[in-house]
Amino acid sequence: xxxxxxxxxxxxxxxxxxxxxxxxGLLKRYGGRxxxxxxxxxxxxxxxxxxxxxxxxxxxxxxxxxxxVRKRDGGEVRVLGVDPAVGGRxxxxxxxxxxxGEGAAQELSVREILDHFAGYHATPRPTAELIAAVGLEEKAxxxxxxxxxxQRRRLAVALGVQGRPELVFLDEPTTGMDPVARRQFxxxxxxxxxxxxxxxxxxxxxxxxxxxxxxxxxxxEGRLVDVAPPGELxxxxxxxxxxxxxxxxxxxxxxxxxxxxxxxxxxxxxxxxPGLTVTRPTLEDVYLSLVAAASTARTAAEGDPR
Amino acid sequence: MTATTLQEPGPVERARWAATDALTVAGRDVAHWRRxxxxxxxxxxxxxxxxxMFAYLLGGGMVVPGGGDYRDFxxxxxxxxxxxxxxxxxxxxVVTDTARGITDRFRSLPMAPSAVVAGRxxxxxxxxxLGLTVLVAAALAVGWRPAGPGSALAAxxxxxxxxxxxxxxxxxxxxxxxxxxxxxxxxxxVWPFAFLSNVFVAASALPGWLATLAEWNPVAGxxxxxxxxxxxxxxDGGGWATEHATLxxxxxxxxxxxxxxxxxxxRFQRLSA
Numbered sequence: 001x002x003x004x005x006x007x008x009x010x011x012x013x014x015x016x017x018x019x020x021x022x023x024x025g026l027l028k029r030y031g032g033r034x035x036x037x038x039x040x041x042x043x044x045x046x047x048x049x050x051x052x053x054x055x056x057x058x059x060x061x062x063x064x065x066x067x068x069v070r071k072r073d074g075g076e077v078r079v080l081g082v083d084p085a086v087g088g089r090x091x092x093x094x095x096x097x098x099x100x101g102e103g104a105a106q107e108l109s110v111r112e113i114l115d116h117f118a119g120y121h122a123t124p125r126p127t128a129e130l131i132a133a134v135g136l137e138e139k140a141x142x143x144x145x146x147x148x149x150x151q152r153r154r155l156a157v158a159l160g161v162q163g164r165p166e167l168v169f170l171d172e173p174t175t176g177m178d179p180v181a182r183r184q185f186x187x188x189x190x191x192x193x194x195x196x197x198x199x200x201x202x203x204x205x206x207x208x209x210x211x212x213x214x215x216x217x218x219x220x221e222g223r224l225v226d227v228a229p230p231g232e233l234x235x236x237x238x239x240x241x242x243x244x245x246x247x248x249x250x251x252x253x254x255x256x257x258x259x260x261x262x263x264x265x266x267x268x269x270x271x272x273x274p275g276l277t278v279t280r281p282t283l284e285d286v287y288l289s290l291v292a293a294a295s296t297a298r299t300a301a302e303g304d305p306r
Numbered sequence: 307m308t309a310t311t312l313q314e315p316g317p318v319e320r321a322r323w324a325a326t327d328a329l330t331v332a333g334r335d336v337a338h339w340r341r342x343x344x345x346x347x348x349x350x351x352x353x354x355x356x357x358x359m360f361a362y363l364l365g366g367g368m369v370v371p372g373g374g375d376y377r378d379f380x381x382x383x384x385x386x387x388x389x390x391x392x393x394x395x396x397x398x399x400v401v402t403d404t405a406r407g408i409t410d411r412f413r414s415l416p417m418a419p420s421a422v423v424a425g426r427x428x429x430x431x432x433x434x435x436l437g438l439t440v441l442v443a444a445a446l447a448v449g450w451r452p453a454g455p456g457s458a459l460a461a462x463x464x465x466x467x468x469x470x471x472x473x474x475x476x477x478x479x480x481x482x483x484x485x486x487x488x489x490x491x492x493x494x495x496v497w498p499f500a501f502l503s504n505v506f507v508a509a510s511a512l513p514g515w516l517a518t519l520a521e522w523n524p525v526a527g528x529x530x531x532x533x534x535x536x537x538x539x540x541x542d543g544g545g546w547a548t549e550h551a552t553l554x555x556x557x558x559x560x561x562x563x564x565x566x567x568x569x570x571x572x573r574f575q576r577l578s579a
Contacts, residue, residue, distance in 0.1 A: 069413045070578050089315065089323070093416035099407060106406065107341040108334075116337065119330040120415045143341075159411065 018081055020045050020167050020198040021066060027074030028061050028222075035061050037222035039075070048189065048199040050209040050230075053219035054291055059202040060100060062219070063169050066200070067097050080167055093122060096165030096197075098156050098173050106145040110136055110155055113144060114162065121163035130158040133191070135184045149176035157185065161192060168192060170201035174208060186212055206283045218287060220294035234286035246275035324418035331412070331425020332432070335399070339433070349395060350437045353388040354444040357381070360506065361448055371508045374539025381450045382461070382532040383505035386525050388441050389434065389465050390496060393472040393479070396430050398489050400480025413577070423570065427473060434469045438462070453537030461535040464555050468528045471559035474566035481573040504529050508541025509548065521547040524562060527554025 021043040028036040036058040043049045051059050064070035065077065068084035068091075077084055082091045108116065111127055118124035125133075131140050134154040139147060144155065153176055160168060170189075174182045182205075189212055192199055203209055209216045210230040217227040226233055241259040245252055245266065256262050259278045266273050281289070315323065339346045361377045368376040403409045412422045452458045479492060500506070502516070503523035512520050520526060530551035533540045542548050 067414050069410060089320075089416045089418070092414065095414070097411075097414035099410055099414070107338050112337060116330070116334055117411075117415075119333070120327065120417045122416075163416065 018045075019043055019078075020047070021049075021079055021200060023066075023075060023077045025075040026062065026065065026072060026077060028058070028065065028070075029073050035222050036065075036072075039219070039222065039224055041217060041224055041227070043198060043200055045198055046193065046196055047214045048193050048212050049201070050213035050216045051200070051202045051219055052204075052206065052209055052216055052287060053202075057219045057291075058222040059219055060171055063171050063200070063202060064099075067095065067169055068092065093163060094166045096160040096163060096168040098160035098168070098170040100171045100175070107143055109141050109143050110147070111140045113155065114158060117159055117162060123164060124162050125164060130162060133161075133188055134158045135181070150178055150181045153177055154181065154185065157188065161188075161197075165197060167198045167200070170199065172202055172204065174203065174205065182208070206287055210283055218290045220291045221298040223294065225290050225294045230283060233283065234281070234290055237286045237289050238281055240281070242279050244275065244277045244279070245273050251275070320418070324420050324424065327417040327421030328424035328428055330417075331421050332428035334425070335429035335433075346433070346436075349391075349433070350440040353384055353391065353437065353441050356387070357384045357441065357444055357448070360384070368507070370539045371510050371541045372539065374541070377448065378450060378538045379508075379533070379541060380506070381445045382536055382538050383529050384445070385438065385441060385461075385465055385532060386468065386529045387500055387505050388437055389469040389528075390472055390500060390525060392430060392434050392437075392469050393476040394489060394493050394496065395433065396426065396473050396476025397480040397483075397492055398486075399426065399430070400477055401484060401486055401489060404480070404484055405486070409577070423477060423574070426477060427470070430473050430476075431466065431469065434466065438465065453535070457535040457537070461532045464528050464531055464535070467556065467559045468525065471524075471562035471566070474563050474570060478566045478570045478573060481570060481577075499523070500525075504541070510541060510544075518545075521545050524558040527551045527556075527558055531555035 019042045021041065023039060023041050026036050026039040026041075027034065035056070039058070039062060041062075051062070053059050061070065065072045066079050066084055068079075068087045071085060079087070080091065080094055110131065114127040114130055118127065131137055134157055136151060136154055136158070139151055144152065147155065153173060157170070157173055160170065174185055177185060186208070189199055189201075199212075201212070213230055215227060216230045216233055218225050218233065228235070232238075239257050240255050241257070243254045243256060243259050243262045243266075254262050263276075263278065266276070357380070360380055365376045365380065368379075370376055370379045400409075403412075409422065413419075418424075452461075479488070483489075503509075503520050503526050505525065509517050509520040509526065511517075526547065527550075530540050530542070530548055532555070534551065540548070540551075547554060
């Protein structure tokens with residue numbers, strides 16, 4: 001039931017209807033073990049797409065292949081219409097990259113680093129504008145070695161969007177940020193999207209994916225196990241509601257796809273129904289079920305003597 | 307359907323970009339030096355300290371075979387040693403850039419792939435010229451005098467050629483170990499490497515097979531050739547290697563540069579494996 005095809009956004013021209021990212025059967029092995037194992041994915045122009053998945057699911061490897069800094073072992077990949085393995089300078093100029101754990105040049109100030117890296121772009125965003133966009137105005141003259149982890153991540157984001165990219169890759173951009181910084185960062189992403197950029201990000205935070213993304217892809221064991229708008233992820237899993245109440249001092253629980261019927265029966269009784277709740281699975285519940293199912297499937301497949 | 311809409315530049319434009327990018331990359335090092343003049347100063351003054359130690363503390367007991375003043379014998383050796391020390395500076399820079407994700411940042415930017423190493427070369431050669439200037443000034447201050455300006459310039463050329471070889475060794479080792487503690491190992495190993503040459507004592511003064519090793523040390527040719535060019539005593543033992551010192555002073559660095567540049571390129575490509 002997974003649909004990787006997103007409808008073109010209204011107002012886009014024919015040239016832009018080609019997806020920003022398209023991959024089929026992406027394969028990457030490290031030492032014989034497939035870390036990316038037949039990944040299919042499409043990201044439409046102007047879309048904010050979040051890749052969710054546990055550590056080691058292959059998110060970073062996938063992003064690095066798309067950025068053209070890592071080779072793939074198989075599959076077809078097009079990023080802005082170009083195979084990343086052969087993408088040249090003009091292609092790179094259209095991409096923005098925010099990688100994990102980037103410390104940048106430690107002994108220079110925020111402003112100096114942005115001024116330096118501006119030298120690699122044809123039409124960089126002005127340094128002052130970038131500093132304001134990531135909320136580092138008060139730290140503009142501070143050396144990077146004295147910034148907090150979250151502030152360094154914000155600098156990394158500023159470096160990633162410096163060249164006015166059409167497509168921005170963000171690998172766990174908000175790791176280490178405090179809640180205020182995270183919300184500022186979300187505003188930054190919304191601003192990018194409003195300017196027409198496509199954003200592909202990985203994250204561990206489900207609230208972040210729900211907040212920002214048009215669509216979420218869940219990656220586990222190197223495969224895409226589901227892709228949908230955050231509110232519709234794991235549709236089958238979501239249909240089942242849990243009705244809970246207390247009866248004779250014990251908690252009773254019924255899982256059902258038609259909670260109304262269960263409630264009607266319960267409420268038809270003479271007395272009160274203490275502790276009555278109806279819950280639907282949260283995004284987190286859905287995510288955890290999807291990942292657990294993929295892990296079980298892989299274990300079964302590996303144990304299967306073919 | 308690939309790349310038809312993209313304007314990839316022609317070869318001339320590409321070369322111009324590669325040069326600009328290399329300069330920009332080197333500019334980052336210069337900015338760092340301005341911020342940390344202490345580190346630059348320590349790097350430049352360490353060979354000066356060694357020169358003073360060997361000239362005044364140990365030099366009294368040293369006899370140069372075939373005659374001549376030990377201080378005059380030592381100074382060219384110290385010039386060469388300063389070039390060898392460059393391997394540590396280059397390696398440290400490469401290791402730090404990789405560890406801090408700067409190498410990855412460069413690889414994702416719209417810049418010439420060659421610019422990362424070309425910029426490294428420019429910056430490190432510039433810093434070596436600076437260090438050599440300081441050391442020459444110190445040598446002049448302790449009473450050493452070169453033979454003539456023409457041959458002195460040739461000596462500087464040979465020294466920088468050797469530095470280029472150790473630059474590529476540094477780039478390769480930096481990409482290979484990717485770990486700051488590996489730099490320390492190299493910092494230690496530089497010493498037996500230097501002592502097993504004609505930097506501090508004439509090869510002919512060493513016993514038997516050690517003398518042969520010292521004569522064939524990759525820096526030995528440069529040491530002897532620079533001594534000859536600067537009119538210093540060579541302590542020459544008269545073996546094939548010492549008689550063809552100038553040839554070796556060119557051949558060794560060229561071979562090392564070619565080998566380690568090739569190894570580095572392969573190592574650099576493996577970053578994307």
